[in-house]
Amino acid sequence: MRLGAIFPQKEIGADPAAVRDYAQAAEDLGYAHLLVYDHVLGADASKHEGWKGLSRTDMFHEPFVLFGYLGGVTKTIEMVTGILILGQRQTALVAKQAAEADVLTNGRVRLGVGIGWNAVEYEALGENFQDRARRFTEQVELMRALWTQDVVNFEGKYHRVTHAGINPLPVQRPIPVWLGGYSDRVLRRTARIGDGLIPQFAPDEEGRERIARMREYAAEIGRDPMSIGIDGFVYPDDPSDLDGAQREAQAWVELGATHLSFNTMNLGLKGPDQHIEAIRRFMEEYSG
Amino acid sequence: MKIGAILPQTEIGADPGAVREFAQAAEDLGYEHLIAFDHVLGVDASKHQGFSGPYNHTHMFHEPFVMFGYLAGLTKSIEMVTGILILGQRQTALVAKQAAEVDVLTGGRLRLGIGVGWNAAECEGMGENFRTRGRRCAEQIELMRALWTQEVVNFEGKYHRVTHAGINPLPVQRPIPVWIGGYAEAVLRRIGEIADGWFPLFGLDAGALESVARVREYTREADRDPASVGVEGRVRLSESPNPDDWQRVANIWAEAEASHLSINTMNAGLTGPDQHIDAIRRFKEAVSA
Numbered sequence: 044m045r046l047g048a049i050f051p052q053k054e055i056g057a058d059p060a061a062v063r064d065y066a067q068a069a070e071d072l073g074y075a076h077l078l079v080y081d082h083v084l085g086a087d088a089s090k091h092e093g094w095k096g097l098s099r100t101d102m103f104h105e106p107f108v109l110f111g112y113l114g115g116v117t118k119t120i121e122m123v124t125g126i127l128i129l130g131q132r133q134t135a136l137v138a139k140q141a142a143e144a145d146v147l148t149n150g151r152v153r154l155g156v157g158i159g160w161n162a163v164e165y166e167a168l169g170e171n172f173q174d175r176a177r178r179f180t181e182q183v184e185l186m187r188a189l190w191t192q193d194v195v196n197f198e199g200k201y202h203r204v205t206h207a208g209i210n211p212l213p214v215q216r217p218i219p220v221w222l223g224g225y226s227d228r229v230l231r232r233t234a235r236i237g238d239g240l241i242p243q244f245a246p247d248e249e250g251r252e253r254i255a256r257m258r259e260y261a262a263e264i265g266r267d268p269m270s271i272g273i274d275g276f277v278y279p280d281d282p283s284d285l286d287g288a289q290r291e292a293q294a295w296v297e298l299g300a301t302h303l304s305f306n307t308m309n310l311g312l313k314g315p316d317q318h319i320e321a322i323r324r325f326m327e328e329y330s331g
Numbered sequence: 332m333k334i335g336a337i338l339p340q341t342e343i344g345a346d347p348g349a350v351r352e353f354a355q356a357a358e359d360l361g362y363e364h365l366i367a368f369d370h371v372l373g374v375d376a377s378k379h380q381g382f383s384g385p386y387n388h389t390h391m392f393h394e395p396f397v398m399f400g401y402l403a404g405l406t407k408s409i410e411m412v413t414g415i416l417i418l419g420q421r422q423t424a425l426v427a428k429q430a431a432e433v434d435v436l437t438g439g440r441l442r443l444g445i446g447v448g449w450n451a452a453e454c455e456g457m458g459e460n461f462r463t464r465g466r467r468c469a470e471q472i473e474l475m476r477a478l479w480t481q482e483v484v485n486f487e488g489k490y491h492r493v494t495h496a497g498i499n500p501l502p503v504q505r506p507i508p509v510w511i512g513g514y515a516e517a518v519l520r521r522i523g524e525i526a527d528g529w530f531p532l533f534g535l536d537a538g539a540l541e542s543v544a545r546v547r548e549y550t551r552e553a554d555r556d557p558a559s560v561g562v563e564g565r566v567r568l569s570e571s572p573n574p575d576d577w578q579r580v581a582n583i584w585a586e587a588e589a590s591h592l593s594i595n596t597m598n599a600g601l602t603g604p605d606q607h608i609d610a611i612r613r614f615k616e617a618v619s620a
Contacts, residue, residue, distance in 0.1 A: 057500040059436045063404060083428045083498070087483040090495035102499045105432035111400025112436045114347065133422060135456050139371045143394035147347045147401045167424045167493040194375040194388050204456040206378035209371070210391045211345040 044296060046329060047076035047123065049276070049306040050109075051318045053101045059112070061315040062104065066113045068319040069120060072326045076121035076153070077113070078274070078304045079106045081128055086163040107140040114148035121151045125241050125274070125304065126223030128159035130175030131168045134182045134202055135209070138189040142213035150214030155241045155274070156183070157223035174201075176228065183220055183236055190217040221274065225253065234260035239272030239301070246275055246294035254298050274302035282310045282321055285328045292329060332564070332585055334618060335364035335412065335593035336611045341390045342597055347401065349604040350393065354402045356608040357409060360615045364410035364442070365402070366593050367395040369417055374452045384450055396429040403436040410440045414530055414563070414593070415512035417448035419464030420457040423471045423491055424498070427478040431502040439503030444530050444563075445472070446512035463490070465517060472509055472525055479506040510561065514542060523549025528561030528590070539564075543587045563591035568599040568610060574617040581618045592618070 048069045055061055069077055082103045088094040110122040122144065129137060137154075145152040158175045159165070165172040181199045188195045189209050197204040221239035222229055233240045234257050244250045258268030275295030279288040292303050307321040336357040343349050357365055373388035386392075399411040411433065418426060426443075434441040447464045448454065454461040470488045477484045478493075479502050486493040511522045512530035522529045523546055531539055547557040564584030571580055577594075584592050596610040 057435050059403065059438065062436075083425055084493070084496040085499055087495040087497070090483075090485075100499070104435075104500070105429050107394075107397050108400035108429050108432040108436065111397035112403050115351065115401045115404040132425065133457050133459075135458075136371055136421065136425075140394050140397050143397040146345050146393075147350075147397065149347070163494055163496050167491075167496050168422050169424075169491065170422075194378075196378075202458065204372070205452050206375040207372040207452055207456050208375070208388045210373055210388060211393070 044300070045075040045302045046073075046326065047078050047121070047274070047302060047304040048074045048322045049125070049304050049308070050077050050079045050104075051308050051312070052080050052103050054308055054312065054318065055102075055104075055315055057102065062109070062112070063116050065315045065319060066117050066120065069322060070117050072323055073330075074120060074322065074326065076123050076302070076304070078123040078125035078155070079104070079109060081106050081124055081126065082161070082164065083128070083131065084164045084167050086161065091163060107144050110144040110152065111147050114144065114151070119151075121153055122148055123153040123221075123274070123304075124155045126155040126157035126221075128161075128164070129156040129182055130158045130172075130178055131165045131170045134185050135189065135204065137182075138186040139209045141186070141218055142190060142209055142211065145213035145215055145218055146211050152213070152215070153219045153221060153239075155221040155223050157229075157241075157243075177201075180232065180236060186220070187217045190215075221272065227256070230257040231260050233257055233271065234266065234268075235264060237271060239274060241274045242276070245278075246291060246298050246300075251298055269299070272301040273299060274304055275300040277303055277305045277325075279306070279310065282307070282312060285324060288325060289328060332581070332589055332592045333363040334361075334615065335366055335410075335563070335591060336360075336362045337366045337368070337414070337565075337593050337595040337597070338393075339597045339601070339607045340368050340392050341386070342601065343391075343393075343604055343607065345391065350398065350401070351405050353604050353608060354406055354409065357611060358406050360612055361619070362409060362611065362615065364412050364591070364593070366412045366414035366444070367398060368392060369395050369413055369415065370450070370453065371417070371420065372450075372453045372456045374450065379452060386450075396433055399433040399441065400436055403433065403440075408440075410442055411437060412442040412510075413444045415444040415446035415510075415532070417450075417453070418445035418471055419447045419461075419467055420454045420459045423474050424478060424493065426471075427475040428498045430475070430507055431479060431498055431500065434502035434504055434507055435500050441502070441504070442508045442510060442528075444510040444512055446530075446532070447518075469521060469525060475509070476506045479504075510563070519546050520549045522546050522560065523551075523555070524553045526560060528563065530563050531565070540583070540587050543589075558588075561590040562587065563593060564589040566592065566594050566614070568594065568596045568601075568614075572599065574613065577614055577617045578620075
């Protein structure tokens with residue numbers, strides 16, 4: 044089991060030193076990976092009727108630039124997008140920037156991807172929100188081609204690359220691609236093309252059923268279901284509720300999770316020190 | 332003039348240690364800025380009939396924004412400059428976001444040089460329209476500046492729509508300086524109208540000084556102070572191999588009132604980071620003397 048920390052994007056603030064301190068502390072504490080959420084833009088909720096999502100007041104460091112930064116100030120900790128909203132970005136640029144982060148971290152990138160939910164963000168990025176799910180599989184296919192071949196000649200339904208490639212190639216050829224989500228379509232897609240699943244659901248009875256279904260889909264197409272990783276999120280309800288967090292972690296272990304990612308956001312913690320303290324206590328409890 | 336070093340993208344190799352050493356050496360030598368070129372994709376020239384671009388798939392290019400993130404934590408004062416980033420093939424809001432992130436992580440050390448590029452196959456691979464790239468450029472800059480200075484942007488242009496949304500964090504510099512590279516007449520006019528500075532992207536033998544005068548003229552026509560638009564001259568080691576040449580070229584740029592000058596050590600037969608570092612050491616000594 045590999046234990047990771049969810050980078051407290053929304054609460055760490057804009058100070059680069061705080062970002063560095065947090066990542067180095069996670070590494071020093073023995074965390075195997077750092078998982079980073081992604082949003083390029085936030086919408087002003089007051090101007091969007093019926094808005095339920097995150098808003099512009101939530102800060103998000105841009106994951107690829109952040110991974111470059113952390114590549115220079117950490118040594119071993121894996122960098123994970125969890126998840127990057129793939130459908131709103133240009134496929135070739137995601138491949139290029141993921142490869143660059145992989146080169147600068149000596150092969151420490153894992154790319155968690157999903158299709159997202161924010162139509163306003165897609166619009167601002169000039170991408171089509173409606174067909175984002177249909178484009179997704181082709182995006183992953185093209186990225187894997189760009190990560191493993193010097194020159195790619197690709198003609199898909201949504202992409203055309205004419206005898207061209209990225210350089211440098213990543214250290215990992217290809218970079219692992221994990222899929223985030225919860226719907227039946229995501230479970231099927233993960234079984235078909237994912238190196239792993241980042242479940243956006245809890246390890247309860249329903250979650251157990253979803254994992255079982257994903258494994259059935261994999262078996263149906265002749266893939267070893269256990270070769271597909273699972274990175275379960277542990278979301279404590281309260282910063283002092285370490286028992287609850289341990290129970291949730293244990294539930295993921297029983298579901299066969301290969302990775303755990305521990306979240307410290309939305310618990311009322313302030314500043315990097317309190318987040319570091321929370322991941323320190325969780326690691327102690329977990330190891331103890 | 333502020334003296335900068337061009338990161339030898341195509342010759343430094345993939346080792347992050349070499350990238351770090353070059354950047355730290357440039358900073359230690361007193362260089363004020365580090366310039367990175369940009370290409371996302373290179374084409375296999377053997378498969379593209381009549382291809383005549385300067386770079387193909389064998390040329391390595393570190394991705395500037397991710398690399399600047401890397402160098403942010405490993406340097407203290409040197410400015411990071413894209414020279415240039417091919418803006419027309421990237422999504423405007425993502426360039427604004429990633430540039431802002433670099434600016435935050437470097438404490439306000441980013442200068443964004445942009446251009447329209449020349450490689451149609453690269454633009455195709457990125458899913459963008461090569462033919463409209465010039466027309467889209469001014470609107471791209473306008474939207475980026477809005478995103479860098481306002482928490483929430485409501486923008487409806489000819490090529491972009493942003494509905495009450497914004498990036499967070501905002502950059503340290505609000506807005507990040509935007510310099511434009513190129514030499515076509517339409518580009519020179521655009522620089523006079525909207526740019527914070529200009530990368531001529533050509534040698535002195537190509538009518539550079541006359542172009543500088545034209546940019547100044549376009550700047551005046553746009554009711555802007557010509558002195559407020561920077562100019563970054565360039566010395567190419569491949570064309571000017573000797574210290575005497577360096578000083579001579581530097582003097583010409585100084586007479587043209589260039590605000591910045593940078594040294595390009597690529598295509599001069601150097602191998603490995605040490606030789607490039609040695610070249611920028613000698614250049615700095617010569618022009619500082």
